[in-house]
Amino acid sequence: MARHDDARTHVATATDELDARKAAILNAVVTEYIGSAQPVGSQHVVDAPGVNVSSATIRSEMAALEREGYLVQPHTSAGRVPTDRGYRFFVDHLGGTGTLDATGRQQVRRFFEQAHGEIEQMLERTSGLLADLTDCAALVVGPSHESATxxxxxxxxxxxxxxxxxxxxxxxxxxxxxxxxxxxxxxxxxxxxxxxxxxxxxxxxxxxxxxxxxxxxxxxxxxxxxxxxxxxxxxxxxxxAEHVFVGGSSRMAAAFDAVETVRSVLTILEQQLVVVSLLRDVLDRGLSVAIGTEHGVEPLASCAVVVTPFSVDGEELGTIGLLGPTRMNYPQALAAAEAVGERLGRRLSEAGR
Amino acid sequence: MARHDDARTHVATATDELDARKAAILNAVVTEYIGSAQPVGSQHVVDAPGVNVSSATIRSEMAALEREGYLVQPHTSAGRVPTDRGYRFFVDHLGGTGTLDATGRQQVRRFFEQAHGEIEQMLERTSGLLADLTDCAALVVGPSHESATxxxxxxxxxxxxxxxxxxxxxxxxxxxxxxxxxxxxxxxxxxxxxxxxxxxxxxxxxxxxxxxxxxxxxxxxxxxxxxxxxxxxxxxxxxxAEHVFVGGSSRMAAAFDAVETVRSVLTILEQQLVVVSLLRDVLDRGLSVAIGTEHGVEPLASCAVVVTPFSVDGEELGTIGLLGPTRMNYPQALAAAEAVGERLGRRLSEAGR
DNA sequence: GGTCAGCACTCGGTAGTATGGAGTGCTGAC
DNA sequence: GTCAGCACTCCATACTACCGAGTGCTGACC
CATH class of the missing domain: 3.30.390 (Enolase-like; domain 1)
Known part of the structure; x- marks a missing residue:
């Protein structure tokens, strides 16, 4: 139940938007909700780091966070669930990208040790690796050939x-x-x-x-x-029209309990063009995470996308994307995308293209 | 509700296994169930072709069919649902393969008129076409290169x-x-x-x-x-290890209402090796349809597969597969697979390989 | 003024109960 | 052999009661 260890243990600091305590509470709610998928009550937050107040005080702070649009209640007398804005704050205030856990690092290392074959094969398999690491659907777009002669x-x-x-x-x-x-x-x-x-x-x-x-x-x-x-x-x-490798789309079925949602998300994933332009769009806007309605694709309103470019030979760009529910594990996903992107780029560079 | 037009209007004929009336009733139950996904009661079968008896008689016949393993009741006082064996009988006694409906035929024609590009692209798009036609997940395995020099x-x-x-x-x-x-x-x-x-x-x-x-x-x-x-x-x-093109896997989400089933089916579809050997296995056994547990893949126990080989230049074989719930529309799927396979083979042959 | 124990209140989820209806199996007459 | 009639079963649905997690508010305390 208590998943606080999952949270970057960075104690929230005051920001322009939210004071330190509100930030800490919001962080706690988000991490808890990511772990449990259940609305989070004031009681569950009480011994989160940076929150040294009683549940009563937390309640009043939560009410404030709700007024400000960071949390919602599914109904009166339920716990709180983060809004897209809440997730956004959480993501924007992660203390650095964090790193992969030990088993994840090992998995990545092993993968790149034994990986071989041509670029397409590498990309395909990498999408599988990412899906395994993050429990998200993974999207891998290879380096563009546009400028190739x-x-x-x-x-x-x-x-x-x-x-x-x-x-x-x-x-x-x-x-x-x-x-x-x-x-x-x-x-x-x-x-x-x-x-x-x-x-x-x-x-x-x-x-x-x-x-x-x-x-x-x-x-x-x-x-x-x-x-x-x-x-x-x-x-x-x-x-x-670049090819995108989609791995682990079955994870989307585990992420949602409404079959209808699953269906519409999968339908999007089948449209390479949409996927590629989604990723490109997010990158172009300088984001590394797009949450809920931030990307324009309506059927993905309950999803978030983590995007990381990877560079081959310094400049040419490939893209890694992770698609999961908005309550996905952002720190983990960001860390995985970054780690894999970095190694994949390195690998493809040294393979000489 | 009444989908009898969907059924090959072939009035059941006596067979070694079942007398004409039982066959007609079984056919009616299967077609009705394929259309409605609801257990079929004796009343719904009463004016199906070849069944000119009252619901009471139908009930006793249904009870017999249940004893013989062609139907089951989800619970007492519910209608009947076909078993895998029931579907098997239905499929084995379709009067010929039947043909695609008008809009389907038109869709296929248009597709092949405007289709172009290299073989891989053709196969990929064909999988999309098949999914559209049948509302199943479509699998297309290209001609083997094994004997190519x-x-x-x-x-x-x-x-x-x-x-x-x-x-x-x-x-x-x-x-x-x-x-x-x-x-x-x-x-x-x-x-x-x-x-x-x-x-x-x-x-x-x-x-x-x-x-x-x-x-x-x-x-x-x-x-x-x-x-x-x-x-x-x-x-x-x-x-x-041949490449298989999977199209329309999102349809599996519409076919089942248990998310867990969807997940496990999708997981299988992600494993190319499993998919290819499933298709090959079914073909090798001389089947064109494998229902439920007939193919050995356990997570697909609630699925059926329709398989059609297509020949390029007379001999080399590619394979088309359709994966859907066991209550899929077999006549339609068979007709679509056959029609598309035939045209695809022709097209690839004239493209010169 | 901020904090918080205490308290009344809300409301979803679960369990128990009634009811209607779709469907069955059986029986006895034709 | 067929089938109208009938008693029976059991799922769905609706309604009710109730528990408990969670809330917002209040008033006392530092």
Missing amino acids: VRSLQVVGLGPRIGLVVVVLSDGAVRKATIELPDGADDEVLARSVACLAAAVVDTALRSLPAELEPAGDPVVDTVAAAALAGLRSLQGDET | VRSLQVVGLGPRIGLVVVVLSDGAVRKATIELPDGADDEVLARSVACLAAAVVDTALRSLPAELEPAGDPVVDTVAAAALAGLRSLQGDET
Whole structure:
């Protein structure tokens, strides 16, 4: 029942918004509620750190906190539950990010010791790790390929008139596009087309491909090269719509007891576009946590999102997100996201892309 | 309430197991229950096709069906609910697979008219389509690459000592592996290594790669080639563990009202390995539907799976699966899976792999 | 003036009881 | 073999009572 050890033991200090005691009480209510999911009564707060007053005094303070919008009562004669604003205050006044607990740290270490494989696989598995650590749904968006340039290019004949353009980007990503080949496109023609196309697109970003190519003389070669260029073009869209790896969405079922809520949250999680722009939006607003209605996605009104960017090679950005109920364990989630983000970035950097 | 139109209007015929009337009653109960999710009483069955008897007679038949294990009563004085065996009979005696309804057919047609992109994207989107059509979670497993051979090979330098092996398989799949390069591995060395490696592995299946390579004379070239081969080797595992695209898992939340059930089903859906082997297992047993405990996966005891293979280029197999509650709409699910599978296979075949 | 013990009050949750209705199984007549 | 009629079962629903966790207020104390 008493989960005070879970709280950052930072004794609340006076702030512009709330005096020290109110802050301490609010903190206690939030931590308690995160642990128990039950409305918190004045009695349960009485021996929280920084609160050295009787339950009567706490009650009057709680009433004040309610007037100021930090707490609500589900009904008269029930304990208090934090509002979004209450959580916001709690999150904003955490003493530093805190660290992962011992078993969590160990889990992360082990994971990165034995992790291997290509970037997509790493990201996928990382989402699982994060879900395990935090009991939230985990979102991992890989580094953007937007600024990557074409590193190498190849056209492979697959069938009688079918070819595959394979392009390697400077950041190590590989893309492919199927194209139609004209008759008479033998290996030699393919090679010449590639050479012709390569001259024009290598070291170019996918989004700034040339519109046309210098004719190479041979009409068949030109046709192939044009087809391949068109193939590359069709890849531009993919880069904008980034892939997000979602792990542990089943945890959302444990977090809510209304099936309807679960359903609507899962529906959102299935829409990659929504998820990605949610994360990006939160980041753009300079937040690392968005609570309840702070992010605009209505079906997620009872959820909070923790977002952490991770940097690969200094600059390019990937994003880690954790989605849970508003009463999620913020200190834990923040610590996990940060720790994993840091190690993931490091790992991907040293893998050389 | 009356959903009899949903039922294949096939009037039950006598079988080895059940006489015509019992079969008709069982069919009516199943269809009604699929529609309403409420225990079905004798009154609700009275004007179902093939049942021209009074409710009293139906009651005695129902009692018999219960003794024989096709129905159960949640409690005395409640209607009847089909057992897994009841569903099994229903499914086994559907008159042909039936067809999709008009709007469904239109949805499928539209989808395949505007569908484009590479195979993975197609499969992903197809899972969404199937979920929309059936209100089930949809599973799509792409054609196996097991028997595909190496079609083309390339090593691209990415950083000072980092390279990427890119291999195109005969079925159009592209794989990559990061490798470490020795000092002095310039473009020319890479080209020679590729040539050396290509000679040994082109037209070979990934699972039957040679253990070693003929030395080419130059130690640097040999090192690169060996590293690249090791890279290829690391891909073997990926081929066995196939990727499955899961769409519409949120529908499972609508299907059950116990959050706990939802959670455990979702947990299974997150484990690709389990899902793939479930599908494969059902197929191997020659079934197209597995109901309740028929598949061995315990947390899915209240679920049924509809499985349809789809063939690309005659032989190679992909699989479509639909996961829903045991009271899912089997005729609809079977029709949708078949229709989509057929068109998907056709589409992937003509795309040339 | 802030703190707090004491107290009256509120109200959700649980348990117990009545009632209605959907559904059953059985019986006896056709 | 079929089925109208009937007694019976038992889930849902509604209502009531009651307990207890929790509140707000008051008045005394430092």
